[in-house]
Amino acid sequence: MSKRLTLGIFGFGVVGQGLYDIIKTKDLNLSIKKFVIKDPTKERSLPASLFTTDASVILDDPEINTVVELINDADAAYDITVRALRSGKNVVSANKKMIATHLEELVKIQQEHGTSLLYEGAVCGSIPIIRNLEEYYDNELLHSVSGIFNGSSNYILSKIFNEKQSYEVALKKAQDLGFAETDPTLDVGGYDPKYKLAIVASHAYGLYINPDEILNLGIDKLGNSDIQFANEKNYKIKLIPLAKEVDSKHVVLYVLPKFIRKDNILSNVENEYNGVLVKAAFADEQFFYGKGAGGHPTGSAVLSDITALRYDYRYEYKKHLESQQVEYSTDYQLEVYFRYADEKTLEQIQFDSISERYYAENFKYVIAKINLQEIIKKRDLIHQDGNFLAEII
Structure with a gap:
């Protein structure tokens, strides 16, 4: 009863x-x-x-x-x-x-x-x-939890890639519909999905992480050149938080814009919808889809x-409560696209390797491998006006 x-x-x-x-x-x-x-x-x-x-x-x-x-x-x-x-x-x-x-x-x-x-x-x-991570996956070895956790930024990106709207026009439309605030930084800056990721990490991996320790870069520096690059390479851009077990003792957490191929399941999550992708050792890949706001x-x-x-x-x-706890780590290598304005900026960032470099008068970028720790250390430099960084997955 x-x-x-x-x-x-x-x-x-x-x-x-x-x-x-x-x-x-x-x-x-x-x-x-x-x-x-x-x-x-x-x-x-x-x-x-x-x-x-x-x-x-x-x-x-x-x-x-x-x-x-x-x-x-x-x-x-x-x-x-x-x-x-x-x-x-x-x-x-x-x-x-x-x-x-x-x-x-x-x-x-x-x-x-x-x-x-x-x-x-x-x-x-x-x-x-949350209930699924708490109950269904309580004894599962989770490889990763990722997805689209923020309806506002996803709505903006959907308008950009599906209707060829500019970032500014798409943002204004999201604000008019009430999907984004007058100051949209919480959403487009990746803070909202970061808070959600910290909660997810607690139920997925037993971690208490101060959100301030998690890297978040958003889509607020996205420019027309980045959109053009994505279209030419047959990518979409999505803002994706990730909690990933890198080995049996360490988990990485971060929120970044990501170039994803159009056959990726997350590329079909559009507008204000959210999608959560759980990869587990035994259950394999499972996907949750639904309205993320409203x-x-x-x-x-x-x-x-x-x-x-x-x-x-x-x-x-x-x-x-489990005896063998995993720990939060920031030692993790990513492949990124980095569009920059000033050559001096590039000289101050330590990339592990650069595989592609493009240089034109108004559009300069590199495709490179970089450690997450370096992105965190140089966050302000990487995210200043005129620069945009996204992971390639």
């Missing part, structure tokens, strides 16, 4: 509204007691009595046993989550930055207080990747976590 849940929800934006739309269509043995919102003057589709601006109304209410956190502010989300878990309430969150940054501490708090924090909605919208897709993942709490579900973090 499932237990009855009384919900207090923080946030009534796109995901909060989407979640409410889904809940009202089903009989799930749960009820929503209160929403905490930031702006009390904004017109809402529900009675005013359901809303408050005071977090304590939810956090101090003994009747509310489940807190759903759906706000953008990672610091505020952290405070809400910690208070709720310590007061004996279970929490469902969709805040990937907050979870990625504080995961190790949040796991300890859950263990100390016997509470549960679930966050399927924080990674890849409607795709149930109120109803993300709301469905949040609801999946809420309904799991009716049966006292919690992540066990089994891979963190």
Whole structure:
């Protein structure tokens, strides 16, 4: 028999509204007691009595046993989550930055207080990747987890390669449709997929990694020359995070734009869709595909976590408890395309080898092997205006 849940929800934006739309269509043995919102003057589709601006109304209410956190502010989300878990309430969150940054501490708090924090909605919208890594792949030897984790940048790249739009036009369209923020750096700079990758690495490999230690280069320096190069070589460009086991003791993590061939399964993931590719020793290759953003897709993942709490579900973090831990490494060689503006820049970067070099008045690039550590060390130099780096896979 499932237990009855009384919900207090923080946030009534796109995901909060989407979640409410889904809940009202089903009989799930749960009820929503209160929403905490930031702006009390904004017109809402529900009675005013359901809303408050005071977090304590939810956090101090003994009747509310489940807190759903759906706000953008990672610091505020952290405070809400910690208070709720310590007061004996279970929490469902969709805040990937907050979870990625504080995961190790949040796991300890859950263990100390016997509470549960679930966050399927924080990674890849409607795709149930966290639960699968936690349960289905709990004893699997995972070679790698990669994919398209960010719908905004993927939408922009789809418009560029399928409709021949410029980066600027595609970005503006993504902003007009609400896929990208006014300041799109979080998405196009690769920060959003980096937070998601840190969470995935925890459930895939038992690693707690500070996201600041993971390299992320985005598509914000993408130029017409790079698009032309990709088209001539029959590539598409996708922004792809990767968690990969390089040997039995080490895992590499990074987010880079990548040139991928059109027969690669990820090349068919378009617009705001996400795709997660899991390569395992015994299950071989498996692919998860679904909408990565939007109120109803993300709301469905949040609801999946809420309904799991009716049966006292919690992540066990089994891979963190295994005796033979893998470690995070940055010692890994990649093949890259590097388009640069200034010859002096090229002289300051230590490539292991250069296999191709092109030099024209307005377009200079090399195809080269380089160690991930060198990219991290020279990140600012590599990513300054006039340069663009992408891995070739």
